[in-house]
Amino acid sequence: MRILVTIPHFYNPDGDHQYGSVSPDPKPRIQALTNCISALHHQFGKAQYFGHFAPFSLFYANQCQDATLDLVICTTQGLHVLDKLPISAESYQHHATNAEPMLLGFECQAFLAEHLGKYDYYCFLEDDLIVRDPWLFAKLDWFTALAGSESLLQPNRYELSLTIGDGIQKVYIDGDIDPDFVAQFHPQWEQPEITGEVMQQSISFQKAGNPHAGCYFLNQEQMAYWQQQPHFCDRDTSFVGPLESAATLGILRAFKLYKPARQNANFLEVQHFGNVMMQRLLRAVGMNKLVEEGNPN
Known part of the structure; x- marks a missing residue:
């Protein structure tokens, strides 16, 4: 399997500090991108x-998922x-x-399209995501x-607590947003829920209540179809903002975008570096107001 991954990356210590890419401290950005790149090679590199210990020897492993990984970092203006x-x-x-820094994700789209036909998967990953x-x-x-190929499965993004055994350990950070806002870009379709079976487990997928995941993974047929659409790489930024729109x-x-349902959210997931969103959600909800629906305790 041949995999092409594009990652938009930007860092400016003199920016407005609204995003991590414009923070005065480069260390978190260095750590995030390092984790992003390393994890891809750890999971899909050769x-x-x-x-073995008797005798000491090494044998090639995981041939059943043999992959060739090409990883491209898209930057701008040095x-x-x-x-x-x-x-x-x-x-x-x-x-x-x-390119304009906030539009780097569209440069990634253009790069993927330029290499259509050379890979089995065409991927986009923000520089603070870890697979x-x-x-x-x-x-x-x-x-x-x-x-079917007209349906695309998106992962659930999550963040982790920095301490173990102290309150909530893991939070999925892309909960539902206003359905009317989403519907203006892609109207309702039949079959908002799909169920399949994996290893005798029933797995449910739902129409993405929040389509944003900061990433996408398209097979060759899906990439070719998307590239043929009149809106492909049009640099429209009307979905939340330029970063979210590009992704x-x-x-x-x-x-038709789906995500694994809440009860099996970890079927497909990616980690978001740090826990800023997790902490923001916990402060907004209030630890004493947490919904206990489905709590195993």
């Missing part, structure tokens, strides 16, 4: 081995932290542009066979 990363520059390709599931693409293949608006217009 250098995976099984160790504003980045690539020269500060504690990883080899050979682990990625640097694609420099002069920890080596079965991600196998799950996507399974879902496409179940629901979500195009696929929202082109596909």
Whole structure:
């Protein structure tokens, strides 16, 4: 399997500090991007081995998911932290542009389209997302066979507590938003819920109440279909803002977007670096007002 991953990356210490990419401290951005790149290679790179002790030896492992990974970091105007990363520059390709920083995600779309026909999967990943599931693409293949290529499965983003055993440990951060707002970009469709069975487990998928995930993973057929749409890479920023639009608006217009339902949210998930959103949600909800529906305790 051939995988192309594009990552928009921008860092400006002199920005307005609204996003992590314009924070005065580069360390979190360095750590986030390092984790993003490293995790992709750990899960889908070829250098995976099984160790034996009698005698000491190493054997190539995970051949059943043999993948070739090409990772491209899209930057603009020289504003980045690539020269500060504690990883080899050979682990990625640097694609420099002069785009507006908030529109870098559209440069990623254009890069994917330029390489159509060369890969099995075409991917976009914001630079603070961490993929920890080596079965991600196998799950996507399974879902496409179940629901059809016009349906696209998006992962649930989550954040983790920085301390173990102290209150809530994991929060999925992309809860439902105003359905009327979403419907203006892609109206309702039949079958808002799909159910399948995996390893004798019933898994449910629902129309994405919040289509944003900061990423997408398209097979070759889906990428070709999207690239043919008149709105492809049109730089429309009307979905929340430019960053969210670059990650979500195009696929929202082109596909029926699903996510794993709450009761099996971890079927397909990606980690969001840090826990800023988690803390914001907990403050907004109030620890004494948490909904206990489905609480196993």
